[in-house]
Every structure is written in C-alpha cells, then in structure tokens.
Amino acid sequence: MKKVIIDFDNTLGVRGCDVDDGLALLYLLGNPERCSVEAACTSYGNADLATVDGNTRRLFAELGLDIPVFRGAAEPGDTVTEAARFLAEAAAAAPGELSILVTGSTTNLLGAARADSNFFDNVAEIVLMGGVTESLVINGRIMDELNLSCDPEATLAILASGAPVAVTTAQACLAAHVTRAALAGAFAADSWLMRAIDYWFADMEGRYAWDGFAVWDQVAAAMVIKPELFEQQAFPVTLNRRFLAAGYLERATAAAPQATIATPVIADPAAYLTDAVAGWSRACDRLGLAR
Numbered sequence: 001m002k003k004v005i006i007d008f009d010n011t012l013g014v015r016g017c018d019v020d021d022g023l024a025l026l027y028l029l030g031n032p033e034r035c036s037v038e039a040a041c042t043s044y045g046n047a048d049l050a051t052v053d054g055n056t057r058r059l060f061a062e063l064g065l066d067i068p069v070f071r072g073a074a075e076p077g078d079t080v081t082e083a084a085r086f087l088a089e090a091a092a093a094a095p096g097e098l099s100i101l102v103t104g105s106t107t108n109l110l111g112a113a114r115a116d117s118n119f120f121d122n123v124a125e126i127v128l129m130g131g132v133t134e135s136l137v138i139n140g141r142i143m144d145e146l147n148l149s150c151d152p153e154a155t156l157a158i159l160a161s162g163a164p165v166a167v168t169t170a171q172a173c174l175a176a177h178v179t180r181a182a183l184a185g186a187f188a189a190d191s192w193l194m195r196a197i198d199y200w201f202a203d204m205e206g207r208y209a210w211d212g213f214a215v216w217d218q219v220a221a222a223m224v225i226k227p228e229l230f231e232q233q234a235f236p237v238t239l240n241r242r243f244l245a246a247g248y249l250e251r252a253t254a255a256a257p258q259a260t261i262a263t264p265v266i267a268d269p270a271a272y273l274t275d276a277v278a279g280w281s282r283a284c285d286r287l288g289l290a291r
Contacts, residue, residue, distance in 0.1 A: 002035045002099045002124075002225055004028060005090065007072070007083070008217065009045030009104030010056045012196060017046045019200045020213075021103050022059065024129075024221040026193075027276060028101075029065075030283030034225040038098070039068045039090070041083035045104035045150055049074040052104075063287050073107035076151040084111025091122035098122075099224050103129045103217035105150035110157050120161035128158070129220035131169045131249040133263075138208040145170060145247025152244035159259050160239050166262035167235075168220045169249065175269040176219050179212035182273060186281045192289040193280060218276060223264050229272050230264035237261050 012022025028037050040060070042053040053071050060069060072083030087108060091098055100123050102109065109126070113119045120126075130147030137143070148155045148167075158165060180194075180201060187194050204210040222229055238250040239257040252258035266272045284291045 001033065003038050003094070003097055004035045004099045004101055004224060005039050005041065005087065006037060006221075007041040007043060007087070007100060007102045007104065007108050008056075009043050009047065009052045010040075010059065011046040011052060012055070012059060014047060014051060014055055015199055016203065017051075018216075019197045020215045020217040021046070022196070023215050023280065024101070024103055024217040026283040027218050027221045027279040028225065029286065030279035030281065031225055032286070035099075037067055039070060039086065041070045041072045041087065041108050043072040043083070043104045043108050044074055045146060063289075073105065073111065073151075076105075076107055076153065078107060079111030079114050081108065081111055083108045084115055087112035088116035088119050091119050092116055095122040096124050099124050100126045101220055101224050102126065102147075103220055104147060106148065106154040106158055107151045110151070110154035113157060113161070120158075120163040123163055125164040125166070125224075126158060127220050127224050128165065128167045129173070129217050131167050131247050133169055133171050133249050133251070136170045138210060141208055143170070143208070147247065148249075149245055149247035152241045155244045156239060156241050159237055159244075159261060162259075164262075165259075166223055166264060167249065168216075168223055169263055170216065172263065172265050173214050173216045173219045175266045176215050176272060176276065177212050177269075178215055178273070178276075182212070183277065186277050187284075187291045191284070191291040193284060193291060215276065219266070222272070222276065226275065227264070229267060229275060231267045233263050233265060235261050235263040
C-alpha cells in the first residue's frame with residue numbers, strides 16, 4: 001500500500017474553477033486498499049493561495065477528513081513555506097516510502113529541495129499532472145497549460161532531479177472524459193458529488209462547447225495507485241526553462257540536455273472510466289455522502 005502526499009490547488013466548489021483536484025482526492029480515498037493519504041499541501045494555481053487553502057480546509061471539514069493540511073506557495077519563488085518544510089521532513093523521516101502526487105503548481109517541491117538537498121533522493125516517486133506535447137485543442141479552441149508552466153524553475157528542478165518522475169500530460173488525460181451520462185448510473189442528479197461538480201459541466205460547455213470535461217488530476221492519482229491501467233512510456237524530455245514556461249514537454253534530441261521521465265497513457269479508456277467512477281462511489285459511501 002502506497003503512502004501518498006497530495007500537493008494540489010484544490011478548487012472543488014469554487015465557481016469558475018476546476019473540480020478535478022477534488023476528484024483526485026476522492027479517488028484516492030475510495031481506494032484505501034491501495035493507498036493512505038498522509039497529508040495534503042496547498043499551492044496557487046487554479047486560484048490564489050488564500051482561496052485554495054481556505055477551500056481545501058473547508059472541504060476537509062465538510063468531509064470529516066482527519067488528514068493534515070499544510071499551507072504552501074503563493075507564487076513562483078515562494079519556497080520557504082509550511083508545506084515545503086513538511087515535505088522535506090516527511091521524506092527524510094521515511095526515505096523511499098512516500099509517493100508525492102502534484103496536481104497544481106510545482107513550487108512546493110522546489111522549496112522542499114532547498115530545505116533538504118536530499119529531498120529528491122528520499123522520495124519513492126513523483127507523479128505530476130501537467131504539460132503538453134503539442135497544442136491542446138478542444139473543439140477548435142486552444143487550452144493553455146496550467147501546472148508545469150506556473151513555475152518553470154521548479155518544474156525544471158523536478159525533471160532534472162534524478163528522482164523517479166512520471167507526468168500524465170494533458171494529451172494523455174483527454175481519454176479520461178467524463179459526462180453527466182457517464183455518472184448517471186452511479187450518482188443521482190441531487191447527490192453530493194453531482195451537486196459539487198455540476199457547475200463545471202456548465203463551464204466547459206460554455207467555454208469549449210464540450211459535453212463534459214477531462215478529469216486531468218484524477219489521471220495522475222490513478223497513475224500513483226493503479227499503474228496497471230496505463231501503458232508505460234519512457235520519454236526523453238528536453239531540460240529547457242523557456243519550453244517549460246509554456247508547459248511544453250519537448251522530446252529531446254540526442255544533443256539536448258535531457259532527462260528520462262515516464263509519460264503514461266491510459267490503456268483502455270472505457271475500463272479506466274469504470275474504475276474512476278467506482279473509486280468516487282466508494283469514497284462517497286465511506287464518507288457517508290448521499291449518491
């Protein structure tokens with residue numbers, strides 16, 4: 001069973017902001033035989049830090065979660081934080097045991113590495129959600145990358161660290177497309193989950209004429225605890241700050257400064273979605289949330 005620290009910009013419940021960080025958390029909670037969520041670290045990204053941190057504490061209280069929350073970075077370069085210190089100390093106390101799941105900006109991990117130069121050696125693995133390998137086009141509109149590009153210096157440090165790193169890219173996450181119809185068999189229209197995410201369906205329809213949305217961050221959570229759902233691919237990524245400032249992961253040529261990371265791809269989208277819905281259902285049942 002994996003010990004997971006989730007480092008995220010959770011805005012589930014904040015109108016106009018993404019819901020997938022919260023769905024990633026629920027998925028982990030719905031698979032207790034695979035993982036324990038040891039802690040949560042907050043960071044800017046989907047919204048400012050005050051919004052993310054306050055919303056995360058509200059959500060944890062609403063769900064009755066006994067999981068510590070550590071306040072993290074407010075902006076790029078904000079590396080001396082409660083979250084950074086916690087990450088460094090937790091990894092040092094349990095070398096080789098912690099899986100770090102990052103579904104928001106990457107600044108907290110750079111802070112941990114500055115607090116303890118052995119941080120990247122101490123973690124078991126780092127799984128990031130983010131990055132694009134080409135333009136991300138949804139119904140004719142380009143969607144900007146928002147995770148790895150938030151703090152290219154921090155992202156570069158992670159990719160170059162030598163730690164086992166996997167990145168679930170935006171392109172890889174497109175197959176994890178959720179619609180109201182896909183959830184109807186497991187969740188009633190007035191269930192806690194559907195009420196919590198309904199505004200995001202409307203948002204994506206208005207912005208991109210999309211009939212649902214990709215659960216980007218939940219894909220990274222699944223990669224941590226159920227790698228068998230993916231086809232694993234080694235990817236030589238160019239270590240270039242300017243590219244990462246746009247979230248662009250370039251396949252490196254032989255002469256380029258590079259690191260090899262994993263870029264997993266969902267093996268069977270239908271089976272994947274079935275597993276995701278099952279995880280959310282189990283989490284709601286465990287937490288006593290009506291569905």
